[in-house]
Amino acid sequence: MKKTDLIIFFSALALFGTLWLILSLRHTAGSEVVVSVDGVETAVYPLDTDLTVEINGYDGGSNTLVISDHQAKITWADCPDHSCVHQKAVSADTETIVCLPHRVVVTVRSGEENGIDALTR
């Protein structure tokens, strides 16, 4: 145990603290949920309407996405590890739920930064 060990330990924690602070300062409420499968955006749902929908993941996998009370959550999946089901519900901008076996990424976005997209859609 040397002094450098403590320096490394505390600077790693400081780096975490900084990243966390930046993320929470940018913390804004999200307005829509974007679903992407294998890198391709497949669906966008508004956060303010309750909804239960099936996501068809990569390789025939399937996940159930539930939006209720301004929060999105994956409640069921037929993958072996179920880590997406155990992840907490997301509601703020950039918060993400990932299902690695099905290559499904569910991201919340605020929807304000792409105003032009919203117009053309």
Add this chain to the structure above:
Amino acid sequence: MHSQGRRGVRHLALLAMFSALAMILSYVEILLPFSFGIPGVKLGIPNLITLLILYLEKGTGKNAALVRLTDAGIVLLIRIVVTGLLFTNVYAILYSLAGGLLSLVCMFLISLSDRIGIPGCSVLGGITHNLGQLTVAMFVVSQLKIWYYFPILLFFGTLTGFALGILAYMIISRRGVRDYYDRFFEG
């Protein structure tokens, strides 16, 4: 010649023992629910073996630096592939391999330095493990967004890395362990 062969056998037996120990620790890690619902968070107990190989051999000066790297690498590969096939799936093997190999190279380079001790080495090993994992995961889902997990992985990687590093330091500094390791190659 004769003694060289005998030493080779002992070396092989030692690697086999380390591999078995690493596999048991992997299993213990699977049994302990520590992830808090965050994918990729784990204790990293098997990393204890990598630290032991790198630093025990360094401390006793029995083997050249490159031998330490290949020893730790062989044990790591055996552990990840065998426990991966036994308990998880091919993708989990891929993530573990990426994280494990990256952190092994990082920890090996650090172990060459005398200015950084075992806990610091373990912390940086934990962080690079997370970096490797996230990089593979990013390519699997083709999404940059996955780096959203980095801060939280960094936090847990630092804490568990430090704790395990101190544990490894405590094990290695015990006289009995060193004596046993010394005697293993003699006689």
